[in-house]
Amino acid sequence: MHISKHIDFIIVGQGLAGSAVALQLLKRHKKIMVIDAASTHAPSRVAIGMFNPITGRNSVKTWMADQLFPYLHSFYKSAELQTHKRFFYSIPLYRPFCSIEEQNEWMSRSVDPIYKDYIDKIFTRPWHDALKDNFGGLVLRQTGYLDTLGYLEAVRTLIRARGTLFEEVFDDELLDVEETGVHYKGYSAQHIIFCQGLESTRWFKWVPVLPLKGEIICIQCDLCENIIVNRGVYVVPVNQAGSWRVGATYSLTDQTRGITEKARIELITKLNELVAFSYTIQSQEWGFRPTMHDRRPALGTHPEQKRLHIFNGMGPKGVSLAPYFSDILVQSIENHRPLNKDVDIERYKLLYWSPSTRI
Ligand SMILES: Cc1cc2nc3c(=O)[nH]c(=O)nc-3n(C[C@H](O)[C@H](O)[C@H](O)COP(=O)(O)OP(=O)(O)OC[C@H]3O[C@@H](n4cnc5c(N)ncnc54)[C@H](O)[C@@H]3O)c2cc1C
Secondary structure, three states: OOOOEEEEEEOOOHHHHHHHHHHHHHOOOOEEEEEOOOOOOHHHHHOOOEEEOEEEEOEOOOHHHHHHHHHHHHHHHHHHHHHHHOOEEEOOOEOOOOOOOHHHHHHHHHOOOOOOOOOEEEEOOOOOOOEEEOOEEEEEEEOEOOHHHHHHHHHHHHHHOOEEEEEEOOHHHHHHEEOOOOOEEOOOEEEEEEOOOOOHHHHHOOOEEEEEEEEEEEEEEEOOOOOEEEEEEEEEOOOOOOOOOEEEEOOOOOOOOOOOOHHHHHHHHHHHHHEEEOOEHHHEEEEEEEOOOOOEEEEEOOOOOOOOOEOOOOHHHHHHHHHHHHHHHHHHHHOOOHHHHHOOOOHHHHHHHHHHHHH
């Protein structure tokens, strides 16, 4: 007689999205199984890992910053405690001004209640002789970086200890879906959550996740400051003294798998506009961010199969989006709590869900 092992959740994919879901479920004492093929160029493995609440060309407060940023701090700190590993670095970000007008603009924003929690200080004169910051600059707080490789490895070890881990490719054809649960390779689970990034299960092919290519360079220099520098590119310290990651490029049109000369030149040009020190380039890396057309994450439950769920579309901000929205998704599954329309996959149902896409 065939006896299946009973668990609560299967998670497919252990990038930033799947790891956050796994931690949420372990915190709730759920029995989980994670299936992950750990592809080398998964964006979670090449990401700079930076988080910053003030972004974009106009340097404005990012979407939902007041919820996402306090949440991510407590989430990663608690993950460090659970795994007994260090991977979360809460450090300031320095953004040199490019004009007196910009300096004035930030002087007025510094008394605006919308920004006051995020501004640490403003320099009206150059702060560092290794930087091109003639007009001074702005120091932001609630910024920092996640050592994503260290984090993924720590979560993987925790899953091995407190759940089941399959380090292999998930095979869609072997998944049986019933009203009461799902079955996969001798395991029965109440739910399955797909956190696959750009890889897609046939069940959610209609959710249009787009590849947004990014490249970064890793440099070595004499500058050893525990601060992120940003103007055009992010320059983020790595654990070893003098090592920095510089990035990233954004391209929705370049679909080539691999590093490019064009991206390298773009990054070097922007870096040279920002820094006054010499450096050597150690390596260059690439990956495709799983992005939605509206730059919001995509989460929710399959329209017909209530045991199937998706957590995807983290785009360029997986480090800050995954903690908060994994909690939201798990609450919606457990308590049937409706999702915010901005993030619910329901927004694609009318556009792309048709009998021909039904399974
Ligand atoms: C160059 C670059 C720089 C970036 N910098 C930052 C940054 O500074 N800050 C930030 O917040 N974000 C950054 N990002 C974006 C960030 O990397 C993404 O938001 C995030 O990694 C997406 O995570 P994910 O788990 O959804 O996807 P992924 O990282 O793609 O993870 C999916 C996982 O699922 C596995 N998988 C898929 N299908 C299967 C299957 N059938 N069987 C088994 N396993 C499967 C894959 O192997 C992978 O391990 C950057 C991205 C790039 C490319």
